[in-house]
Amino acid sequence: MGSLSTELDHWTAGPNLYPKRKPVPPAQRGIAAPCSTEQFKTKSYKHKPLAKRWHPYMSTESASRTGSSLKASMKHLQNPNVISLGGGTPLSDFIPFDEVVIRPPSLENLKTEKKRNSTSITTLHATKHDIADGTSIYDLSVALNYGQGYGSAQFMRWITEHTEIFHDPPYSDWQCSLTIGNTSAFDMCLRMLTEPGDCVLADKYTFSTAIETALPLGINFVGVDMDREGMLPGSLDEVLENWDPEAHKKARKPSVLYAIPTGQNPTGTTQSIERRKEIYKIAQRHDLIILEDDPYYFLQMDPYGSSSTEDGPATAEIRSSADFLKRLIPSYLSLDVDGRVIRMDSFSKVISPGARLGWVTASAQLIERYKYHTDVSTQSPAGLSQLAIFKLVDEHWGHAGYTEWLMHLRSEYTKRRDFIISACERYLPTKIVRWEPTEAGMFQWLKVDWKQHPDAKTKSVNALEEEIWLESISTGALVGRGSWFRASADVAYDEVFYRTTFAAAPLSKIEEAVKRFGEAIKKAFKVEPERKEES
Amino acid sequence: MGSLSTELDHWTAGPNLYPKRKPVPPAQRGIAAPCSTEQFKTKSYKHKPLAKRWHPYMSTESASRTGSSLKASMKHLQNPNVISLGGGTPLSDFIPFDEVVIRPPSLENLKTEKKRNSTSITTLHATKHDIADGTSIYDLSVALNYGQGYGSAQFMRWITEHTEIFHDPPYSDWQCSLTIGNTSAFDMCLRMLTEPGDCVLADKYTFSTAIETALPLGINFVGVDMDREGMLPGSLDEVLENWDPEAHKKARKPSVLYAIPTGQNPTGTTQSIERRKEIYKIAQRHDLIILEDDPYYFLQMDPYGSSSTEDGPATAEIRSSADFLKRLIPSYLSLDVDGRVIRMDSFSKVISPGARLGWVTASAQLIERYKYHTDVSTQSPAGLSQLAIFKLVDEHWGHAGYTEWLMHLRSEYTKRRDFIISACERYLPTKIVRWEPTEAGMFQWLKVDWKQHPDAKTKSVNALEEEIWLESISTGALVGRGSWFRASADVAYDEVFYRTTFAAAPLSKIEEAVKRFGEAIKKAFKVEPERKEES
Structure with missing residues (x-):
């Protein structure tokens, strides 16, 4: 994990938050302008292997998707000389929000625990003409209009960089798509990868909403035994080795594993790196796609009991972002040499659930399917959510500042965990x-x-x-x-x-x-x- | 239609924007607090008939939905004495937005055409503690956290009132659910009402995204002939009377009609009230559910050529909201004695496409199915979108001010239509x-x-x-x-x-x-x- 901390150093050097980032070309700053993860990667992934081909795994529904003609036609507007008489996108004059101002808390104040009483001095502004005025690359005229299903180029860049820093996938053709949160992403992935009557593998106890998402689609979960580190690789292998369709309403052998590797919902278990590697090997052996649902990734805590004082910070020994990064257990995505993981990230647990904003990372072939579906269902993540979080994490915090926020959360959640355990012991x-x-x-x-x-x-x-x-x-x-x-x-x-x-x-x-x-x-x-x- | 204008008068009397509205009880102002359309109706619908039963129309997927256990459990938090150790909803301290300020344009300035150069003097504020402080019933601590699939109680009230004013459905048990826009609503309605292999009736030329939404689900559109008023009732009847499964890949007789009655996409046709009544009769005869996709409802214009001066306002004769209301062609929902219409409204064309916010209105039995689906897919409309539009249309404009905005749009779009026609004539x-x-x-x-x-x-x-x-x-x-x-x-x-x-x-x-x-x-x-x- 040493590489991760080195990684972040590239983003914190000097007063420039982003010394090595790629530009968002002017043609990609407009309304529903198409873009690609590829162009925002700051490192070369060319020497890494391509993902395996997963086309045979796609459902009838997903395989027949061809995307939206209207969204596809937006590419012609990247030529600034072309005037649009095409899509029914209203002019920004007819969108009745002239300015939005957002006040985030001060990271400094959070450290000194002043919190609500402190004066928040930072204000983040957006108007309709920031792009035209050259004061920002993202503004209300774009955010409040239609967007691509995978989100804006402006925010896609930050997402790409974040994914490089924290996961650095070991294959070449990974891509990202913004989502409206993991619940929706899971629903869409199920419709992409399963047919009615299929089974999906999961922890013996798993997120209730995921079960409730799957059941009406005719998808049954098959629970795999767990211990305090979550799913047992031996049990997973056994279920697959001995798969008997007759015992599962004639369902074919499962090809999808649903995993919540960190702070599992509901059991709270976290898979160690060794456990993850073992599970991944079983997934390779049976050629499973892993749906990595990981909203709690950054809420990893210190082990209980590592701090003894009641009021002292339990995370006193975490003094730098390098320390913080070193302690994060690598994700499945970071182990994914085959491109068999669809990682689902969310801002819900670390920024705001009401934003309905997250992203998926997977091989280009799966992200294409995902995008085709978004274009004819969710349309795009909400513009104000994209704008507010872009203003905060891209323009204001940068990756380094966002990491400070995550360190703050780690410290706070560790305290809260310690507190409930202490209450449990007492009551x-x-x-x-x-x-x-x-x-x-x-x-x-x-x-x-x-x-x-x-x-x-x-x-x-x-x-x-x-x-x-x-x-x-x-x-x-x-x-x-x-x-x-x-x-x-x-x-x-x-x-x-x-x-x-x-x-x-x-x-x-x-x-x-x-x-x-x-x-x-x-x-x-x-x-x-x-x-x-x-x- | 005289009743509509009378209707609006109730909402504009005196300095109080809402003289007759129902309260949002304190217990329904909290995080993901459940509510119901029913409680916000200001008129009694009890004497009107109940909707027909549509349960036989529901797909296998929809019929098997039981909703989200976690969302359902939120009802226990309406008792203020109950402390939640239930859902993984972060505390507002851990949501890094302390304040959001929104500046809308001034309706007065719009009238006088000052527009961008004018100083926008209104500012709409939201912090995390407006509810606690008693300064608003909706704030960031609620909007930025999880929500119910049908949206917040705070906004549901305005939606309910709006639906009463403009559509006043002629049956008793109609309800609303917020949506993330009509594209998603249509996708979800298809999954509610059709099985793969089914056919859906539509105009001969219809919204491409709707076709592209349906095809991957195995749903084929069957186009019905049109004239300058849109779909021809005779042709609709003929298609249904002579339905031959063999001619449609063995599809059963369609039970769903997809209609864009106003400013049809792509043809621009608008069904007259007579046409709507005729189509509704055919729908009754063949017991169809009508999906009324009506994002352009408020972009109804004056007939072309009704104004002769080049620069003069084409809508000079519309002097009052009563005039405006009188000219609106009644929706299918307003004719719907059977509860067979699912009306899809959207803020995309009249406020902001990027908000991803709209609503559906239908019988309680269909709205229940819709809600069950949202709870395990879209989760809820984005909180900042709900908050921004709530602040604008509920707290600032009221129904009367929103109507002024719509009148402004009518006037502007009429001018633009006149302009393009004039350009077509010339070039x-x-x-x-x-x-x-x-x-x-x-x-x-x-x-x-x-x-x-x-x-x-x-x-x-x-x-x-x-x-x-x-x-x-x-x-x-x-x-x-x-x-x-x-x-x-x-x-x-x-x-x-x-x-x-x-x-x-x-x-x-x-x-x-x-x-x-x-x-x-x-x-x-x-x-x-x-x-x-x-x-």
């Missing part, structure tokens, strides 16, 4: 509730030993799980039900889990909520009040 | 190119009599269409090719059309582009230079 009956402190993401997964429940012999696991959940809500704490996250619909799950998050509430409320959840558990399990407890 | 060889002045929308459709082309006997229609198109581009004018818009893939089209828009370029450039297109035509058809022309 939960450890004979009934067990956990492994999470090392990335937003979730702490709690296992409840339902067999100790007084009604364990007369009520079903699911009935008890619901009963405890409703008890917790009526006590005033909302948690996630483990059963929402069961990947395999046909397999009996004999465990009770709850997913908690330390992301959504202020610390004082987290403590109170854990306490309430503990009360609900104790009430349900008829545990006698302990000495330390308020009665 | 196009009328023996070869013919047109009907459009009365709504953004497009002027031009018919080229290809049979007069010197190579008409040796080259195909399509080859000539492409040749002329490329000639026009090389002369410096980009127009749309008629063949992009052919609905029926299997039918031979023996006509050459080009779609031009008067929306996308400044007037002087439109004149120049029409001139260039004329030159390309003359060159292709080897027309001798006329006396008036520059050689």
Whole structure:
């Protein structure tokens, strides 16, 4: 990982945030102007191998896509002498926003914990004529009009550079496309790579929305056993080796693996680099495409217990962005010699969920399919989202400043994780509730030993799980039900889990909520009040 | 239509923009808080009939949707005493936008044509704590976080009121859901109502992106003949009466009609109220669902030639919003006694395409299916888009101010339409190119009599269409090719059309582009230079 920190140094040298970036040509700054990831790569990937050919994996739907005639015709407008009587794109005079001003927090103030009381002195401006005036390469006249499905050239450049810095894919023809977030990207990838009746491999417990996205398409998830590092390579291999269509409603052997390698949702597990390499080898052996859903990548934390003081920063030893980068576990994309990974990144967990902005990185052949779909469905990511985040991370922070923000998040989430674990230790009956402190993401997964429940012999696991959940809500704490996250619909799950998050509430409320959840558990399990407890 | 103007009067009385609106309860102002159209209706629809049941029309995919467990669980947070350890929604502290300021143009200045040189004095502000501070019911802490698939309660109220004012559906259980624009809405409606192999009815020439959305899903469009008022009811009836699956790759009789009733794309035709009623009757007779794609609804213009002075406003006689409302042709939704219409509205053509924001209105049963799909795909419309347009149309303009903006657009687009027609009259060889002045929308459709082309006997229609198109581009004018818009893939089209828009370029450039297109035509058809022309 030493190469990553060296990588970032190229972007922080001197007062120029971007000493080695490629230009966005004027012809690509206009309304819905086409561009390509390729032109923004700052390093040469020519000597690396091309991705394998994945065309046989494409669904009937995806294989028959030819893209949008109207979007394709926009390329003719790169010639400034051509006047458009083509698309129904309104003039900027008829878009009633003359100026947008955005005030970000100061990174300096965040470090010194002044936060809300500090005066935010930076203002980022956009008007309709910044491009014409030469004050910016992106403005309201472009952002508020139509766009390409893969996003604006202006932002694509930053995305390309970011991908080089943090993932540096080991094959040649990787490309990016902006998305409207990972939920949509997953939906579109499923429609690209599966047919009704297919199965997709996933962790035994996985993101409920992903399951709910797949089921109506006739796609069933098949859960693979996990340990504290997530999916077990041996189990994955076994499922594939012994695939029996008859046991899966005649589904053919799966060709897609859905993975949340970092801060897995819901279990909070993070795959080590060794685990990732083993899984990748199994994927090669069975020629799987890996959908790497990695919104929590930058919410990797220090191991629990590595800091002992209550108020001191748990991440005291992370003093530089080089340190930060070294500690990031490499992504599947960074190991992907075959171009078999579709990596889904999102700004939802690190900038803003409401932006509905993320991106996919994959081989050119898959990105082309993705783009063709966006052009006739999502159309393009929202312009104000692109503009606001472009102003912040490209024009204001640069890659170095963005890394500082991510370091801030790492520190804050580590504190919050430490805090919820401490609350769990204080308020939960450890004979009934067990956990492994999470090392990335937003979730702490709690296992409840339902067999100790007084009604364990007369009520079903699911009935008890619901009963405890409703008890917790009526006590005033909302948690996630483990059963929402069961990947395999046909397999009996004999465990009770709850997913908690330390992301959504202020610390004082987290403590109170854990306490309430503990009360609900104790009430349900008829545990006698302990000495330390308020009665 | 008198009732519409009366309707608007309720919203303009006195200094209070919203004298009769319903409140957004505090519990519905939070992150991803659920709400319903029903609660924001200001009139009673109880006495009106319920929509027919459309469940048998739903696809396998749509029928099996059950929605998102996580989104559904957000309802428990409407109780302010419940603390969330549930969803992975970041705290607003970790969203790096402290304030957003938006400057809209002044409606007064627009009237007096001062435009860009005028000082825009209104500023619309949003911070993270406006809700907490009581200065607004919508703020950055909510808009920048996760949302419901159908959008925020704050904006849903305005959408509901707008729908009442302009469409006032004649059945009881209509509801709305925000969308990320009509392209996505159409994609989602197709997946809701069709199976691969189905056919959808459409105008003979229809929106190319809609065709391109449908084809990869295995859906074929069947074009219905048109005249200058759009689709011919007799032809629609005939296609359905004589439906022969064998002639359509064994497709069952269609149950969905795709209609662009106002300023049809690409032909520019607008269905009169009589035409709409006739089409609706045929839809009832054959029990069709009508997908009403109506982004140009408010770009209805005065008939061409109703103003004679060159610089005078063509819409001089429209003096009041009551006048404006009276002239709007009623939508299919406003005629929809059965709840068989899914109306798709968009802000793209009247506010901003880059906002990716629109809404659908349909019966509760269809909106439920739509919402279930959004929750596991688009997630929600972008928060900054919702916030910016909410600030503008709800907090600043109100329904009355928005109507003024729409009147401004009507006047401007009428002028632009008049301008392009005048340019066509001056620069196009009328023996070869013919047109009907459009009365709504953004497009002027031009018919080229290809049979007069010197190579008409040796080259195909399509080859000539492409040749002329490329000639026009090389002369410096980009127009749309008629063949992009052919609905029926299997039918031979023996006509050459080009779609031009008067929306996308400044007037002087439109004149120049029409001139260039004329030159390309003359060159292709080897027309001798006329006396008036520059050689």
